[in-house]
Amino acid sequence: MSDAEPGLRERKRRATRLAIQQAALRIATEGGLAAVTVDEISRRADVSPRTFFNYFPNKEQAILGDDPRLPEDGALTDFVAGLPSGDLLPDLGVLLVHSTRELIEERALIEERQVVLRANPELFSRRMESMKEFQAEIERAVTERLQRADPAGSTGPTDPAGLARRARLASLVALATLRHAWWEWSDAEGAPHLVDELERSFAELGSLVSRSLV
Structure with a gap:
């Protein structure tokens, strides 16, 4: 780490x-x-x-x-400004790493929580609602970044509907990568910290995207 x-x-x-x-x-x-x-x-x-x-x-x-939340420190400001690399998905990965550092990493706790959530659908619904709110946070951050980075619209639409579409796609990809990291971390014995798995998952995503563009 x-x-x-x-x-x-x-x-x-x-x-x-x-x-x-x-x-x-x-x-x-x-x-x-x-x-x-x-x-x-x-x-x-x-x-x-x-x-x-x-x-x-x-x-x-x-x-x-803990509900997932974007960091309230300079990491979010940096992301919106186009940092640290200038590439959207890798920078989203960095932002989510900052968020994930605050989560409790305890496999036994995760297993117990899953049992309780399965037995109490109302709690499961609350968990799903918190993930929707987290996705909305990511969408807003991505939208603001896209607006600042390309106000003239040279790399994509600047109308509200077009920006929302791109931001939603980016947020869904980011959450899918976070889930992938979570699964890999929770399933593996002696796996590293969750944030390390998240960094690895975003690196693998970047590799897949790069290959598709060749």
């Missing part, structure tokens, strides 16, 4: 976040969704209810875990 390892404070924050999610999922697995309460999650995670709410707004979100 290119970024430095997180410091002690960040490791403690992630450990607490993981403990809360583990507790919520174990309770849901053992007793069903009705058995999950903030007090019981806090007790099992050995945190106060106040600490719980510092991490999650409600018990459902603790079960679902």
Whole structure:
């Protein structure tokens, strides 16, 4: 991984976040969704209810875990400005790597969450809605980048419908690549960090696209 390892404070924050999610999922697995309460999650995670709410707004979100979001730091600004390489798909990969670094990488947690989601369709629907919102975020970022990079429309349409079409296609390709990386990472024993798999998947995508253009 290119970024430095997180410091002690960040490791403690992630450990607490993981403990809360583990507790919520174990309770849901053992007793069903009705058995999950903030007090019981806090007790099992050995945190106060106040600490719980510092991490999650409600018990459902603790079960679902972190919603994917684009970074709010300079990475998004750089992407919209056409950085770091000037090529859209590779730069989308860099942007998603920044997003993915905040996710909890724990295979057992993923497996437990899948069991709970299958047993509770309403939670699965919320997860799908969060992915739609993430896709919309990516579309907006891509649209803004395309507008800034080519205001004259020399490489494509500048009308709202045309830009939306291109941005949607790019967002779907990016999410498909993210899913590919997720599958590869979760299925492989001893696989590297998820962000490393994501970088690899976008590199493979770039190779496939380059070959198709030869």
